[in-house]
Amino acid sequence: MMDTEIRFLRDLEDDLLEVASAEPTRLEAQAHDRRRTRRRSWLGAVAGFIVLAFAIGALAQSGLGGQLPSTHPAAAFSTVGEAAAGGGGRAAPVYGNIPVPAALPRAQNREQALPAAVPSPAGSTPTDLSKIERDGTMSLTIPDGSFEDRFRKAIRVATTNGGSILTSETSGPAAGSLTLRIPASRFDRALGQLRSLGDVASSSVTGRDVTAQYIDYQAHLEILRARRTVLLRLMNQATTIGETISVENVLNDVELQIDQIEGQLRFLDAQVAESTIEVDLQEQHAAHAAAIAASVHNPSLHRAFDRAIQGLLAVLATVIVGLGYLVPVSILAGIVLVIVMLVRRRGLAAT
Numbered sequence: 001m002m003d004t005e006i007r008f009l010r011d012l013e014d015d016l017l018e019v020a021s022a023e024p025t026r027l028e029a030q031a032h033d034r035r036r037t038r039r040r041s042w043l044g045a046v047a048g049f050i051v052l053a054f055a056i057g058a059l060a061q062s063g064l065g066g067q068l069p070s071t072h073p074a075a076a077f078s079t080v081g082e083a084a085a086g087g088g089g090r091a092a093p094v095y096g097n098i099p100v101p102a103a104l105p106r107a108q109n110r111e112q113a114l115p116a117a118v119p120s121p122a123g124s125t126p127t128d129l130s131k132i133e134r135d136g137t138m139s140l141t142i143p144d145g146s147f148e149d150r151f152r153k154a155i156r157v158a159t160t161n162g163g164s165i166l167t168s169e170t171s172g173p174a175a176g177s178l179t180l181r182i183p184a185s186r187f188d189r190a191l192g193q194l195r196s197l198g199d200v201a202s203s204s205v206t207g208r209d210v211t212a213q214y215i216d217y218q219a220h221l222e223i224l225r226a227r228r229t230v231l232l233r234l235m236n237q238a239t240t241i242g243e244t245i246s247v248e249n250v251l252n253d254v255e256l257q258i259d260q261i262e263g264q265l266r267f268l269d270a271q272v273a274e275s276t277i278e279v280d281l282q283e284q285h286a287a288h289a290a291a292i293a294a295s296v297h298n299p300s301l302h303r304a305f306d307r308a309i310q311g312l313l314a315v316l317a318t319v320i321v322g323l324g325y326l327v328p329v330s331i332l333a334g335i336v337l338v339i340v341m342l343v344r345r346r347g348l349a350a351t
Helices: 002-063 147-160 184-195 211-237 241-273 284-295 301-350
Strands: 132-142 164-170 175-183 199-209 274-283
Touching (some): 132 184, 132 241, 147 274, 175 184, 184 274
Parallel strands (some): 132 274
Antiparallel strands (some): 132 199, 164 175, 175 274
């Protein structure tokens, strides 16, 4: 009986020693599991934060795009004395000791903004103020062996209609292209003459109405010219060097804006006065060979790499936009949470 008890005690001692020796390993494993769980929690929180930022950025870019400021070219011109031209009731600016009076009230609509150079007397047909840019493209399939002759005829279409050749290019003896510059009044006639050179494989005509932009430029130009007149009068009234320099600086800015708008008007006039027609000529066998070549598409690794970079940058940009919204909100939420915890802790301490 005594031997059995001694053996039992020895076995118990061995078990306790084994458990004691394994306890540090168990505690270390538990600590490792806790650290791994905490690390996963932090990674999950960061990943969720980034996903949420991407979602907010995507919504901001798609839903707030229409609220961005207008990029109309006329809006880029700074004005002198905005209040003097009806700028929301602000006080008129003062240069030196000379207040700049209202140069010209801003037009309430485009009809009032029309320059006096386009009269519309009673009983006469109103002048057509429309400004439309027209451009065309055409692809022609011509009989075999006729490329040189049809190419010369296409050039003749431009010259007989008072136009010119902007660019010309040939691809071997059976294909080529031209870019014709044709007066707008002869645009339709030139298109018809070009269609007669061969079978039309494709054709398109595009137009862009720049009437509103043209009238806006004219209205701004009239206002700036009136301000220039006022500033020139103020130059004669200046009595000190400081007043003269101040008015002269503003006058230079107005002159620069006038030159810019006049340049834009000249550019629009040139674009409206003449149209562009791009013509592609191909003989039948050349067109067939080009169609076969186009059907064989070799993927471009360079293009794929560029698209991958563009996609990466687009995602990063969206995440950055979302962070711009999410970070301030998170900081405010953290401050509110800290305040609530402090108040609750003080309440528990008071009880």
